[in-house]
Amino acid sequence: MDNIYRIKAIVFDMDGVIIDSTAEIENFWESWAKKEEVIFNNDVIVKYIHGRTTNETIEQLFSTSLPDVKKQIAISASDFDTAMRPELIEGVLNFLSRLSTLSVRIGLVTSSPKERVSNLLDLNSTYHFFNEIITGDDIKYGKPHPEPYLKIADKLKTAPEDCLVFEDSDSGIESALSAGMYVISINNNKINHKNIVAYTQNFSTLTIDNNQIKSLIEPYIQIDLV
Incomplete structure (x- = not known):
């Protein structure tokens, strides 16, 4: 420069x-990944979690999940955000x-x-x-x-x-x-x-x-x- x-x-x-908030956010998405039996590793974190909107993360990380499950994840994410301190x-x-x-x-x-x-x-x-x-x-x-x-x-x-x-x-x-x-x-x-x-x-x-x-x-x- x-x-x-x-x-x-x-x-x-x-x-x-x-x-x-980084660790807390990663733990939240990892818990849902385990429930949905989705691979969750550092590559996933970099590609789908940090810097992404909630909707982007849900659509990309849980692309094979049922629509009702995606809605449930979105509600859970909103509740998580509200409770964060x-x-x-x-x-x-x-x-x-x-x-x-x-x-x-x-x-x-x-x-x-x-x-x-x-x-x-x-x-x-x-x-x-x-x-x-x-x-x-x-x-x-x-x-x-x-x-x-x-x-x-x-x-x-x-x-x-x-x-x-x-x-x-x-x-x-x-x-x-x-x-x-x-x-x-x-x-x-x-x-x-x-x-x-x-x-x-x-x-x-x-x-x-x-x-x-x-x-x-x-x-x-x-x-x-x-």
């Missing part, structure tokens, strides 16, 4: 980036708080429906940090299609190439890269691409105040990070 380049918007995925990813609250003081737009892109997004962000007092949000209800094509990230760029009134994205899933990273954005990959080092500027496990080692994040972001936004 050219050092004179300026990032104008920073965009976050939700599950696995803002909220620590996940913690925030380590360090993300401080990171968002610091970002909110800077001259940079903040967006969220998730495959989850609006109601789930509102509930979980309100639960963790993070909704107010985001200038714009794109949910699964706002898109025709989900991740890894670039539509979700192209839509957030449009809502933020920022060119895709002026956006930096925090993502964790393969499909989400591919979506952001396909949209022409830069990416910091959270807990996922499987994808190599010139527009992935960093890999990190969580935000506790990627704080806005230390030299690491300053070297990554400071050259690209129009404000001094002190």
